Amino acid sequence: MPSDSDDSVSDRGKVLTEEELDLTRHDNVDEIDDGRYVVSTGGSTSDDAAEARDEEREIAESASTDTDDDEPSITETDVNAWLEDHLREVDAQYGFHATAKFDDGVSRHQVVSNDVVTSFESLMIWYAQHVGRGTPVEEVLGILLAESSVSVRYPVRTLTGLLKRYDLDREDSIDDLIEAVSDEQAVALSED
Structure with missing residues (x-):
């Protein structure tokens, strides 16, 4: 064979x-x-x-x-309509697709989630990382909020958490709080 x-x-x-x-x-x-x-x-x-x-x-x-x-041309309206349709089809309560120019670069970020805080936090962190140029995200966000004209109302539990973090109670003064926060910033700056 x-x-x-x-x-x-x-x-x-x-x-x-x-x-x-x-x-x-x-x-x-x-x-x-x-x-x-x-x-x-x-x-x-x-x-x-x-x-x-x-x-x-x-x-x-x-x-x-x-x-x-006759190459097909895609307009800004086409892109926006596609993004809107895309997000409508996502099985989540919250979502965004952001495209931003940072100096000479362009970056995109998309998040879909059922948690409103996770979605917002992701957007803030992404933005702070791009504009911060190496500055820690927490500092960038603090600077952005402090410099903006938007008044932020903090929930009472935020203040309670801050007081516990610095081992302060009702008998401590606002000066004690400012000193504790200032001491931490001084330590953080000296570590850099």
Whole structure:
């Protein structure tokens, strides 16, 4: 029994040579386009087949010319509509897609979440990382809030957490709080 590598007949049939695979050498085959052929079922191709081949070739050439010259243009409106549709399809309560220019670069950030705080925190951190130029995110966010004209109302539990952090209670003064915070900032600056 011959092996599969022989040029003879095997269990899978005759192994074709490279010449046998070359369709263009057959009289009843005409190439109409790169990789596209018209094969006549009997003898050489007829005049009708030649005309069909020429029409196919003209259509293919016209289509490739149209594609090159008339590239589709995507407008800002198209992009915005796509983003809106994309976010509507997301299975989450909150989401955003932000694109921003920072100095000479452009960065994009997308978050979808069912947690409103996680979504907002992600946006703030992303923004602070890009504008901070190496400054810690906490400092950048503090500076941005302090410098903005937006008044922020802090929940009472935030103040309670701050007092506990510095081991302060009702009997300590505001001066004690300011001193504790100032001492921490001085330590942080000296560590840098």
